[in-house]
Amino acid sequence: MVNSSVMEKIHAIPGCENKKAFAEGETIQATKKMAARPLKYAKLGTKKVHNLSYILDAVGLQDGMTISFHHALRNGDVVMCHIIDAIAKKGIKDLTLSASSLSKVQDCLLPYFETGVITRIDTSGCRSKLGNFVQQGKLAQPAIFRTHGGRARAIETGELHIDVAFIAAPCCDRFGNINGVQGGSACGSIGYAMPDAQYADHVVAVTDNLMDSVLDYVSIPQTEVDYITEIDSIGDPHGITTGSIRISNNPAELIISQYAAELIAATEYFKNGMVFQFGTGGMAIATAGYIRKKMLAQHMVADAGVGGVSEFHVKMLNEGLIKAFYDPQDFDLTAIASLRDNSKHMEISASAYANPFSAAPYVNILDFTVLSATEMDVNFNVNVLTDSYGKLMGAAGGHPDAAAGAKMTVITMPLLRGRLPMLLDHVTTVVTPGESVDVLVTEYGIAVNPRRQDILACLKGKRLPIKSIDELKYIADSLAGRMTPIEFSDTIAGIVEYRDGTVIDIIHKFNI
Amino acid sequence: MDFSSKAVVAGSDSKNDLKITLEVGGSGRHVEIQSRVQEKFGEAIREDVITILDEYQIKDVQVLVEDLGALDYAVKARVETAVKRALYGQKEG
Amino acid sequence: MNSLYRTMFFVPGNAPGKMTKAAIYGADCIIYDLEDAVSIHEKDAARDLVRHFLMEHRPDCRIGIRINAQDTSYYDEDVKTMVPLKPDFLRLPKSETAADIKNLDALITTYEQEANIPTGTIKIVATIETALGVYNAFQIASASKRVLAIGLGSEDFRVDMHMDRTDDGQEILFARNLISLAAHAASVMPIDYVYSNFKNAGGFTADVTFGKMLGFMGKSVIHPNQIPLVHAVYSPTDKEIEEAEKVMAAYKTAMANASGVIALDGKMIDKPIVTRAKVTLAYAGETRRKG
Numbered sequence: 004m005v006n007s008s009v010m011e012k013i014h015a016i017p018g019c020e021n022k023k024a025f026a027e028g029e030t031i032q033a034t035k036k037m038a039a040r041p042l043k044y045a046k047l048g049t050k051k052v053h054n055l056s057y058i059l060d061a062v063g064l065q066d067g068m069t070i071s072f073h074h075a076l077r078n079g080d081v082v083m084c085h086i087i088d089a090i091a092k093k094g095i096k097d098l099t100l101s102a103s104s105l106s107k108v109q110d111c112l113l114p115y116f117e118t119g120v121i122t123r124i125d126t127s128g129c130r131s132k133l134g135n136f137v138q139q140g141k142l143a144q145p146a147i148f149r150t151h152g153g154r155a156r157a158i159e160t161g162e163l164h165i166d167v168a169f170i171a172a173p174c175c176d177r178f179g180n181i182n183g184v185q186g187g188s189a190c191g192s193i194g195y196a197m198p199d200a201q202y203a204d205h206v207v208a209v210t211d212n213l214m215d216s217v218l219d220y221v222s223i224p225q226t227e228v229d230y231i232t233e234i235d236s237i238g239d240p241h242g243i244t245t246g247s248i249r250i251s252n253n254p255a256e257l258i259i260s261q262y263a264a265e266l267i268a269a270t271e272y273f274k275n276g277m278v279f280q281f282g283t284g285g286m287a288i289a290t291a292g293y294i295r296k297k298m299l300a301q302h303m304v305a306d307a308g309v310g311g312v313s314e315f316h317v318k319m320l321n322e323g324l325i326k327a328f329y330d331p332q333d334f335d336l337t338a339i340a341s342l343r344d345n346s347k348h349m350e351i352s353a354s355a356y357a358n359p360f361s362a363a364p365y366v367n368i369l370d371f372t373v374l375s376a377t378e379m380d381v382n383f384n385v386n387v388l389t390d391s392y393g394k395l396m397g398a399a400g401g402h403p404d405a406a407a408g409a410k411m412t413v414i415t416m417p418l419l420r421g422r423l424p425m426l427l428d429h430v431t432t433v434v435t436p437g438e439s440v441d442v443l444v445t446e447y448g449i450a451v452n453p454r455r456q457d458i459l460a461c462l463k464g465k466r467l468p469i470k471s472i473d474e475l476k477y478i479a480d481s482l483a484g485r486m487t488p489i490e491f492s493d494t495i496a497g498i499v500e501y502r503d504g505t506v507i508d509i510i511h512k513f514n515i
Numbered sequence: 516m517d518f519s520s521k522a523v524v525a526g527s528d529s530k531n532d533l534k535i536t537l538e539v540g541g542s543g544r545h546v547e548i549q550s551r552v553q554e555k556f557g558e559a560i561r562e563d564v565i566t567i568l569d570e571y572q573i574k575d576v577q578v579l580v581e582d583l584g585a586l587d588y589a590v591k592a593r594v595e596t597a598v599k600r601a602l603y604g605q606k607e608g
Numbered sequence: 609m610n611s612l613y614r615t616m617f618f619v620p621g622n623a624p625g626k627m628t629k630a631a632i633y634g635a636d637c638i639i640y641d642l643e644d645a646v647s648i649h650e651k652d653a654a655r656d657l658v659r660h661f662l663m664e665h666r667p668d669c670r671i672g673i674r675i676n677a678q679d680t681s682y683y684d685e686d687v688k689t690m691v692p693l694k695p696d697f698l699r700l701p702k703s704e705t706a707a708d709i710k711n712l713d714a715l716i717t718t719y720e721q722e723a724n725i726p727t728g729t730i731k732i733v734a735t736i737e738t739a740l741g742v743y744n745a746f747q748i749a750s751a752s753k754r755v756l757a758i759g760l761g762s763e764d765f766r767v768d769m770h771m772d773r774t775d776d777g778q779e780i781l782f783a784r785n786l787i788s789l790a791a792h793a794a795s796v797m798p799i800d801y802v803y804s805n806f807k808n809a810g811g812f813t814a815d816v817t818f819g820k821m822l823g824f825m826g827k828s829v830i831h832p833n834q835i836p837l838v839h840a841v842y843s844p845t846d847k848e849i850e851e852a853e854k855v856m857a858a859y860k861t862a863m864a865n866a867s868g869v870i871a872l873d874g875k876m877i878d879k880p881i882v883t884r885a886k887v888t889l890a891y892a893g894e895t896r897r898k899g
Contacts, residue, residue, distance in 0.1 A: 254832035258632055261836075392554065421531060421584035422552050446632045482628065482665070484587040485559045525653055531625030589624035592660040596653040605652070 004433055005506050012495055013506060016144050019498070025507040027438050033360045038161030041204050043229065051179055051231045052213065055089045058230045062205040064090065066097045068166035071203060073196035074104040074127075075171070075183060075332060079242025082171040082209050084111040085234055091120045097143070098122065101165060103154060103195040103353065104398050105129040108242060116141070125149060125163065128388060128398020138395055138496050140512040146497040148388060148510070151195070151331070152357025152364060152404035153502040158198040159354060162504065168203035170196045170223065171237045175210035179228030180221045183333075183350075184343035186212035188238045191312070191333025191342050193222050197352030200227040211237045220343060222350055244335045248313050250292055251285030255446045259415050260286050262467060263373060263444045264293030269465045270458060272370040272411050275303050280310040280372040280405055283334055286415050288315045290373050298324050309356070309365045310372075310405065312338040312348070320348060329365045331356040331401070357404035359502055366401070366408025374402055376416045378430045381472050383437030383452045385414060386430040388499065391423050393431045393491055393511055403502050406439040411458065418445040424479035424486070426472075433508040434499060443472065450475050516547055516579050523605065525597035526589075533582040533590060537597040541575050544568060550582035563590040571598050612636045612890060613757065613826040614842040615835050616672065616733075616799060620645035621654035624661075631667035633832040634839070639672040642686055643701055651682045655689045662693050672733060674699040678708055684715070691719035691730060697756050702764070703734035704741040709751035716754065728753060733799070737761030738768045742783045745790035759799035759828055760787050777815065788823040800824040809837065816841045842891055849892045855885035 005013075005024050013019050045051075053061070064070075070090075072083050083102065090098070096119050102109070104127040113132050115121050122143035127150065129137055137146045149157060157163035170193070174185035181200075183193040188211055200206050200223045208223075208231045251257060267273050273294075281291040292315070298305070307327045308316055314337040319325045327347045333339050341348045357364050366372075377397055378386040385406070387397045406412040416425055426445070441458060443450045448468040451459045462469055470478075497510030522538040533550075548560050564578055578594070585593070617635035619626050621642045630638050640661075646654040658673065673695045675686035679702070690698060700712055712732055720727050732754040736742055742765065749758050762780050766772075771779040780801070791798035800819035803812050816827055816838050827838045844852070854872060859882050862870040870877040 255629060255632060257833070422556060422586060423584075446629075482586055484556065485562075486555045487558050489554060529623065529625065531628065532623070585624055586628060588660040588664040589657065592624075592656040593653070595660070596656045599652065599656075605649070 005508060009495070009509060010506065013498060013509075016495075016498075018144075022498070023505045025436065025501045025505040027436065035160060037159050038164075038202060040202055043226075045229075051229065052177055053230060053232060055086070055232045055234075056093070058207055058232055059090060059093055059095075061230065062167050062207070064093075064095055064167055066095055069099040069101055069164060071101040071165045071168045071199045072103070073170065073193060073199065074102060074106065075190040075193050075195055076188070076238040076243050077190070077334075078106045078108045079188070079190075079238035079240060079244075080106070080108055080171065081239070082169065082234075082237050083109055086169050086209065087112060087115050087120060091115055091118070096120050096122075100124045100126075101154075101163060102126045103151070104400070105133055107131040109133055125154070125157075126398075127151060127154065127400050128395070130396050134395035138510060138513060140494055140496045142496075145495045146510070148399055148497055148499045150357065150399045150403045150500070150502045151353045151401040152359055152366070153399075153500050153504065155198045155352070155354035155358040156360050156502065156504065158202050159358065159360065165199055165203035167205045167207060168196070168199035169207050169209055170200060170228070172208040172210040172212075172223075172231075173237065174212045174214065174218060174220075175208045175231055176214040176216065176218045176225075177231065178217060179208060179225035179231060180218040181208055181210075181223040181228065182218055182220045183222055184220060184339055185218075187240060188212065188236065188243060189336075189339050190238070190243050191339040192330045192350045194331030194350060194352045194356060197223060198354045205229050207232060209234060209237060211235060244339070245313075248283060248288055248315070248334070249285060250289045253285070255417060256286045257289055258446045259417065259444055260289035261293055262449055263290045263413055263415050264297065265465070265467055266442060266444060266449055266462065267294060267371055267373075267411075267413065268297050269467070270371075270411060270461045273297070273303075274370075276306045277303075277370040278307045278309060278368045279305060280308065280366075280369055280409070281316070282372075282374050283311055283313050284375060286375065287373055288313070290415065291315055291319070295319055295324060307368070309369055310401065312341070314338060317341040317348075320345065329356070357401050357408075357502070359404075359407070364404070364408065366404050369405065369409035371411040371413060372405040372409040373413045373415060374405060376414050376425070378425050378427060379414060379416060379440075379443055380427050380430045380437070381476055383440040383443065383472070384430050384433045385435040385437075385440055386432045388434050389432045389510065391425075391431060392489060393513065395497070395510065399434050399499070403435040403439070406435045407502065411441050411455075412439060413442045413444060414440060415444045418447045418475065418479050419482055422483055424483040426476050426479045428476075432499060432510065436501070436507065443475070445475060447478050448475055516545065516577055518577065518579070522577075523597050523600040525600060526585075526593040528581070528583060531584050531586075531589070533580060533585040533593055535593045535597040536579040536581075537594070537601055538577045539573060539575065539601045541577055544574065544576055544578075546578045546580070548580045548582065550580070550584075552582070552584055556582075559587060560590055563587050564594050567591055567594040567598060571595075571602070573598060613670065613797060613799065614891070615838045616759075616826060616828045617832070617835060618645070618674070618802070618828060618830050621658045621673075622646045622650050624657065627657070627661050628665070631665075631669065633835045635669060635829070635835050636826070637670035637672055637696070638667060639674050639699055639828075641674045642682070642690075643674045643676050651676070651685075655686065659689060659693060662695075670697075671695045672697045672699050674701065674735075677702040678711065687712070687715050688719055691716055691725070692723040694725060695730065697731035697733050697754075699733040699735060701735045701761065702737050702741070703748050703758070704736075704738055705744055706747040706751035709734060709748055709755060713752040713754050730754070731756035733757045733759065735759050735761045736787060737764035739765070741765075742786055745787050746793055749790050749794035749796050755794070755796050757797035757799045757826075758787055758791050760784060760801040762801040763804075775811070784819065784822055784824075792823060797825045798823060800827040802828045802830055803834075804830065809833075813837050813841065844888045844892050848888055852885035852888035852892070855881060856889065859885070
């Protein structure tokens with residue numbers, strides 16, 4: 004967490020003067036009105052399709068502005084580099100890059116960071132060379148890390164003002180309608196781009212699949228899109244979609260997944276009509292697999308799934324085990340096709356998914372969510388952003404949002420990774436606060452947050468290896484042995500925001 | 516570190532194991548540790564090595580530890596194997 | 609029989625990664641292997657590793673050590689270094705005659721005395737891997753009070769018998785039958801052989817089920833994923849548990865009445881049925897406790 008001396012330093016950063024520190028409990032207060040959306044007008048017959056240079060001039064892009072991109076193209080994205088390269092060639096600099104997340108593929112942006120074309124960022128996560136650059140403190144001011152819900156909130160309250168949103172569009176018609184489900188660079192749901200499309204001053208669609216006739220599937224409507232530009236390719240399909248995510252065959256991970264499924268099945272949240280979320284990754288899919296078997300055995304049907312979708316979720320949807328899916332992101336071709344063709348598989352914006360400032364985001368209807376972690380501590384705080392050395396390697400994503408919304412949050416995590424214990428006295432970076440985390444499942448046993456005596460009561464006599472969090476920590480420590488504490492620099496390289504905009508932790512500067 | 520042909524080796528370069536190269540002789544104890552978890556466990560590894568050297572009362576020795584995330588018990592075991600091989604030779608059984 | 613040995617999980621004695629993790633899979637018994645899993649150049653290293661491991665992280669379950677065969681130069685040092693660690697048993701490969709067992713018994717006694725361990729504490733599990741061994745199974749099983757169990761080592765047995773391996777294991781059927789019979793005749797446990805094709809889950813479960821039908825009381829396993837499959841086969845059904853509870857209730861009534869005759873539903877129940885009921889409830893209790 005953050006203390007007053009850290010907050011003092013944060014208040015000295017331009018634009019961060021009013022940031023508050025995270026506080027436990029239901030402290031979210033929606034007191035303002037939403038930010039004003041730009042009023043747009045286009046004369047009848049206005050041509051939207053232009054070359055990029057024209058558009059950059061037309062939107063009046065200048066030094067110091069904020070540009071945004073979505074990350075639905077994941078590791079296949081080429082749009083960010085293409086656009087920023089064109090911007091750099093115009094001599095524009097000192098921009099703020101607001102990306103819903105940044106992956107290894109955005110390492111291509113490094114030269115633009117080094118030459119000052121981009122001097123500030125806000126994102127859900129960054130890694131690799133960009134991550135190193137940020138962590139060396141080389142930006143004009145610390146990077147801001149937001150959750151998916153938090154970013155949507157920041158946009159909709161006006162805290163994050165976007166001058167120009169560049170929306171990578173797998174399919175776009177000449178009127179400006181966009182979808183992510185058609186075309187060679189299809190990526191599925193473009194929920195992460197929706198808040199940008201609604202609130203940015205100027206919205207530019209960037210497509211490699213321009214259609215002459217109006218689309219029959221619209222994710223972002225023409226009413227929000229000002230300009231369209233065509234490029235050869237918006238992304239590499241092999242990086243956009245993964246192959247099928249295989250169920251983990253690591254025996255220890257299977258143990259964790261089995262325990263997680265047994266645990267869930269023992270609680271009141273496993274019932275007909277439940278709403279759930281399973282993350283992606285081998286262990287999450289394995290857990291989903293065990294839950295699926297129990298659902299089949301007990302003739303159970305879930306009302307809905309919420310969150311990112313891959314082949315396994317679609318299988319359950321098509322089997323009738325899930326009635327509907329609310330989807331902000333798709334990971335493979337099966338998921339994309341399902342979104343396109345199945346009316347019960349619905350695309351939702353990042354805001355609808357996770358923004359706490361609404362009549363209720365979809366994470367609020369979750370009975371349970373199964374998430375992962377890079378680290379956890381004895382107060383059930385979770386880190387998904389940095390590794391055990393404090394190095395940026397992950398993303399906050401929707402983790403804190405789902406954890407806050409779900410009635411039961413289950414974290415699956417190995418107790419040790421190699422020699423490194425993952426259960427600590429204090430996580431290196433707090434991203435999801437312990438108050439919203441209910442159960443930790445490791446290969447050495449299960450610990451229930453003492454705040455949840457109700458869950459503990461359900462598990463009595465259920466032949467599960469229930470331990471206290473301190474017992475698990477003791478096991479971790481006995482195996483790992485004596486650890487030398489790491490000293491972190493006091494200099495702030497990044498600010499980690501909770502979904503309501505309060506500061507929950509910082510990223511420390513270090514030399515890589 | 517400079518090892519002659521009299522140096523002995525124990526352990527392996529498998530995940531979660533470590534390799535010890537050890538040569539008795541020279542002057543004083545020289546222990547070099549290369550570990551993928553150096554920052555967090557370098558000291559603990561060193562302590563393990565010293566514990567075994569003390570047990571066998573080895574005063575003059577060169578030890579190179581190439582660690583891939585081994586736990587304390589494995590460090591001690593491998594060092595002990597290396598020490599015994601150096602002192603008694605590696606015989607069948 | 610005091611506790612369950614549904615699964616005997618073999619773990620290489622020279623692989624720290626595997627040793628550390630072995631306890632999480634819930635096997636009733638872990639056997640640290642100094643024999644086939646360890647190269648001849650690393651026999652010393654394996655002893656050191658197993659020793660340090662057991663001193664620092666001994667798991668709660670039953671512990672066995674598979675030592676090297678009697679005709680190797682490693683045998684004596686194995687017994688000498690492992691006895692002081694007080695494993696539940698030493699597993700002797702290539703057990704062929706009663707004399708082999710008596711030899712090991714005497715050697716264990718020597719080292720138990722040196723380590724001030726009460727004589728007889730450490731048991732013996734004999735792996736039978738040759739034609740002669742199978743032929744002598746009863747003699748081996750009854751050679752010493754230390755013998756806890758006997759098991760079949762199918763690979764070497766097939767070689768000795770000039771047999772080809774078949775998918776359904778027909779060729780080792782007789783050996784399995786004989787070992788189960790001999791074990792029960794000597795009042796020790798028969799442990800079923802290692803089914804090494806661990807990717808074939810269906811075939812494995814069928815094999816375990818067949819073995820249970822033949823009277824085996826547990827299975828040697830080499831992969832963690834096999835463990836829950838074995839436990840599922842050895843778990844009694846609810847009906848079997850109910851029956852066993854009825855038998856035990858009748859038994860307790862008879863003891864209280866000192867009538868000497870145990871009656872259930874108008875029928876007389878004799879000792880073997882009571883013993884069987886105890887075993888069933890032991891399996892059931894274990895299943896409930898550990899799963």
